[in-house]
Amino acid sequence: MTRKKYWMVLSGSLLSLLLLVLVFSRLDWSAFQASFTKLHFPLLGVSAMLILLSVAVRSLRWHLITGLKFKQFKYVWQATNIGYLGNMIYPVRAGEVLRIITLQHLTRLRFGNVLSSSVIDRILDVIMLGFSSLLVLWLHRGNLDPMLVEKMEYSILGVSSIAISSLLLTVIYVESLHVWIEQSEFWKGFPRLQEWLIHGLDGVRVFRSSPHPLLIVMLSVFAFTIDFLWMWQVMFAFGWDLPLETAITVGVFITIGAALPSAPGYLGVYQVACIFALQLYNQPQAPAVAYSIMLQLVYFLTIGLQGAIVMLACGFNIFKIAHRSDTTPSP
Numbered sequence: 001m002t003r004k005k006y007w008m009v010l011s012g013s014l015l016s017l018l019l020l021v022l023v024f025s026r027l028d029w030s031a032f033q034a035s036f037t038k039l040h041f042p043l044l045g046v047s048a049m050l051i052l053l054s055v056a057v058r059s060l061r062w063h064l065i066t067g068l069k070f071k072q073f074k075y076v077w078q079a080t081n082i083g084y085l086g087n088m089i090y091p092v093r094a095g096e097v098l099r100i101i102t103l104q105h106l107t108r109l110r111f112g113n114v115l116s117s118s119v120i121d122r123i124l125d126v127i128m129l130g131f132s133s134l135l136v137l138w139l140h141r142g143n144l145d146p147m148l149v150e151k152m153e154y155s156i157l158g159v160s161s162i163a164i165s166s167l168l169l170t171v172i173y174v175e176s177l178h179v180w181i182e183q184s185e186f187w188k189g190f191p192r193l194q195e196w197l198i199h200g201l202d203g204v205r206v207f208r209s210s211p212h213p214l215l216i217v218m219l220s221v222f223a224f225t226i227d228f229l230w231m232w233q234v235m236f237a238f239g240w241d242l243p244l245e246t247a248i249t250v251g252v253f254i255t256i257g258a259a260l261p262s263a264p265g266y267l268g269v270y271q272v273a274c275i276f277a278l279q280l281y282n283q284p285q286a287p288a289v290a291y292s293i294m295l296q297l298v299y300f301l302t303i304g305l306q307g308a309i310v311m312l313a314c315g316f317n318i319f320k321i322a323h324r325s326d327t328t329p330s331p
Helices: 003-025 029-034 041-066 070-089 095-107 111-143 146-172 174-183 191-208 213-237 244-257 269-279 285-314 318-325
Strands: none
Touching: 003 269, 003 285, 029 285, 041 070, 041 111, 041 191, 041 213, 041 285, 070 095, 070 285, 095 111, 111 146, 111 191, 111 213, 111 244, 146 174, 146 191, 174 191, 213 244, 213 285, 244 269, 269 285
């Protein structure tokens, strides 16, 4: 582990510990325990099935972006599962690197091709998160400080605009970028980086020529909808009669909070995100913390079990793959 990663892990773990101490030091334990007494377990099973569907939908979207043949979808699905498992076990979203390395190993695609397809895949998530965040601000603008709402709207629009512009400009000018990187004397001074960039632009070419652009967009919307639906089902499991917008609010808060450094599994982040999100719907802290814990348990058990099965079936050692992610992968 590099020194930079070490300090990121340490700072994330300390932040998670601090958040957990703040949450549980003020918790009404009797109300917290009572929240679990009416838990409806079959609905948790429904949530687990929706999580598996979400993984499959995101795998299909990434598969379409890569341009791989249909029979190779299983490799993308396996890499996606190992990536999710890695995000659970390792801090600083190391699963993103693991899924790239895994897909490269399974398909023998060039590293640059896999990397560019993964970046495009994540840019689509950033765009969807931007739209979801704007929806949450619109829903709650009456309960929030107008100045804060305005600043947040500008920030979200700025990030979303950069993501959309970067994707569109790269797709439109991919041929010019390819020629420039291939012929420029500057890039010839960095032959390995030049090769990666050329391969990455080859991946962008594949995405640009995809016959399924509308399907890729629809899958992005579908994936986020499924995420909100499984979180909503967990609310029903607690016996809460809350609208779907509550789950959208929780999902956005958690996703934004997950960008902060934290311990593996986003401990503390889930709890604080759920407390702030559910406060907007007059839910007390104790039930909100109980909900956050059940949310994590359902998600981690589902993703962990499926990821472990995939890892064993592929004969992969996720710890060895993680060690490779600390080194420079070969193209």
